[in-house]
Amino acid sequence: MNAVSDTWSKPIEPPSTCPASADIVIIGGGIVGVSTAWFLAQDGVNVVLCEKGHIAGEQSSRNWGWIRKQGRDVRELPMMIESHRIWRSFEEETGEDVGYTEGGCYFLAATKKDVEKYESWMSTAREFELDTRVVQGDELANHIENTSQTWPGALYTASDGRAEPHKAAAAIARVASRLGATILTGCAVRGLETEAGSVSAVVTEHGTIKTSAVLCAAGAWSSMFCRSLGISLPQLKVKGTVARTAPGPKILDGQCFDKRVAIRRRQDGGYTVAHGGGNLLHPITPSTFRFAFKFLPALKQEFGSMGLTINGDFFTELATPVRWALDRESPFEKQRVLNPAPSRRTLRRIRKNLNEVFPALKNTAFVETWAGMIETTPDVVPVIGPEERLPGFFIATGLSGHGFGIGPGVGKAAAGMLTGKDSGIDIRPFRLSRFFDGSPIRMGPAL
Numbered sequence: 001m002n003a004v005s006d007t008w009s010k011p012i013e014p015p016s017t018c019p020a021s022a023d024i025v026i027i028g029g030g031i032v033g034v035s036t037a038w039f040l041a042q043d044g045v046n047v048v049l050c051e052k053g054h055i056a057g058e059q060s061s062r063n064w065g066w067i068r069k070q071g072r073d074v075r076e077l078p079m080m081i082e083s084h085r086i087w088r089s090f091e092e093e094t095g096e097d098v099g100y101t102e103g104g105c106y107f108l109a110a111t112k113k114d115v116e117k118y119e120s121w122m123s124t125a126r127e128f129e130l131d132t133r134v135v136q137g138d139e140l141a142n143h144i145e146n147t148s149q150t151w152p153g154a155l156y157t158a159s160d161g162r163a164e165p166h167k168a169a170a171a172i173a174r175v176a177s178r179l180g181a182t183i184l185t186g187c188a189v190r191g192l193e194t195e196a197g198s199v200s201a202v203v204t205e206h207g208t209i210k211t212s213a214v215l216c217a218a219g220a221w222s223s224m225f226c227r228s229l230g231i232s233l234p235q236l237k238v239k240g241t242v243a244r245t246a247p248g249p250k251i252l253d254g255q256c257f258d259k260r261v262a263i264r265r266r267q268d269g270g271y272t273v274a275h276g277g278g279n280l281l282h283p284i285t286p287s288t289f290r291f292a293f294k295f296l297p298a299l300k301q302e303f304g305s306m307g308l309t310i311n312g313d314f315f316t317e318l319a320t321p322v323r324w325a326l327d328r329e330s331p332f333e334k335q336r337v338l339n340p341a342p343s344r345r346t347l348r349r350i351r352k353n354l355n356e357v358f359p360a361l362k363n364t365a366f367v368e369t370w371a372g373m374i375e376t377t378p379d380v381v382p383v384i385g386p387e388e389r390l391p392g393f394f395i396a397t398g399l400s401g402h403g404f405g406i407g408p409g410v411g412k413a414a415a416g417m418l419t420g421k422d423s424g425i426d427i428r429p430f431r432l433s434r435f436f437d438g439s440p441i442r443m444g445p446a447l
């Protein structure tokens with residue numbers, strides 16, 4: 001059974017009808033889009049979500065499933081703490097299974113210097129009253145079983161959780177739909193119509209929806225969508241390769257990150273595994289050159305853990321127009337699901353490292369492999385906010401490789417932004433203008 005890739009490999013299910021109007025239209029059915037729809041539906045808002053492919057067909061089903069507070073940028077922590085609260089109560093509140101459980105999260109230190117870095121993050125942990133600790137010696141050895149390694153220490157948060165990405169966004173979409181949200185799949189948004197400079201309608205491949213408010217939650221496509229409206233959103237993509245194992249012997253309950261292997265226990269008793277350090281591959285495209293200057297700090301921080309490649313993506317992007325007619329097929333329909341091939345080389349390295357670090361899993365086979373395109377902003381922190389130059393257009397995107405865990409929190413914040421209701425989450429640190437108003441590009445901790 002291909003438990004994960006079933007999410008995106010099934011036939012597209014287009015809508016039978018398209019609503020003529022809505023209070024709010026959401027573009028994108030990833031964790032951000034469905035969570036926003038859920039919070040809006042709870043408030044009785046008439047919301048329509050348009051997804052060009054499948055719910056969670058892209059990043060939101062392909063990720064590792066880590067839900068962590070530790071190691072985050074301080075700007076994200078209040079929203080992440082709220083997100084954690086939402087994950088904790090979701091199953092009881094809705095009756096839906098998303099595989100949420102708390103087995104703890106470990107960042108495993110390769111050197112004493114790493115331990116010092118973790119210790120320096122403890123002041124943030126204390127400020128936000130997290131249960132994060134630096135663990136060492138026997139205590140660490142007791143937490144992680146069946147390993148050939150000893151680590152000088154680890155950053156550890158017992159309450160950090162995990163869920164099953166191939167279940168989660170679909171479950172949230174179902175709950176939103178039960179509360180009255182309209183969820184359309186196989187329904188690409190081609191662009192917007194405006195009246196007197198403000199949003200007046202969303203043009204989809206299946207018809208036009210009159211609305212005065214639109215949320216762009218289009219994941220890796222957000223930059224291209226915004227560019228078609230004349231809005232610059234700095235965003236680049238990196239490919240991550242992942243494997244799923246058959247059920248295997250226990251090594252830990254939660255998830256851990258070592259420079260060679262990142263591993264999470266799955267609900268089915270198997271593991272989701274990836275390369276810890278050298279997992280990411282950035283395919284160079286024209287956007288790389290357009291945004292190069294803004295991404296310099298991120299490139300410096302990630303140098304060593306990221307490879308560069310040039311492939312067909314360069315020419316695909318080069319051949320994609322900046323604007324297109326809204327009555328013809330758009331680039332979003334041409335590529336319904338962004339489905340990059342997993343890197344065979346990375347898979348070989350994951351297998352080798354897994355065997356070395358956790359020899360007990362040597363005979364536990366990889367039963368499924370896939371890749372996902374992660375989108376990232378220059379400071380690796382989301383963009384959430386209204387776009388002042390186009391009243392009625394709002395953005396919640398750029399979750400930068402750690403958006404699954406914080407997704408429900410982003411959804412709550414985005415719903416508040418759209419209705420004016422106080423979500424209790426300050427979204428000002430996430431405004432798009434931070435990349436253009438001379439603010440320094442501030443990176444989070446490099447743990």
Ligand SMILES: Cc1cc2nc3c(=O)[nH]c(=O)nc-3n(C[C@H](O)[C@H](O)[C@H](O)COP(=O)(O)OP(=O)(O)OC[C@H]3O[C@@H](n4cnc5c(N)ncnc54)[C@H](O)[C@@H]3O)c2cc1C
Pocket residue numbers: 027028029030031032033050051052053054055056057058059060061062063064065066067068187188189190217218219220221222225240241242332336337371372373374396397398399400401402403404405406407
């Ligand atoms: C390999 C990998 C590992 C990761 N591991 C973790 C992890 O362990 N923990 C964690 O917190 N995060 C992780 N992430 C990151 C996380 O998956 C993402 O940050 C998050 O899923 C982004 O959600 P989203 O809703 O913004 O975007 P997406 O899930 O990408 O959804 C965007 C949706 O918009 C749709 N769309 C785009 N344009 C249009 C259009 N014009 N019309 C209609 N629909 C459109 C797309 O089809 C897509 O389904 C990982 C990501 C990957 C790829």
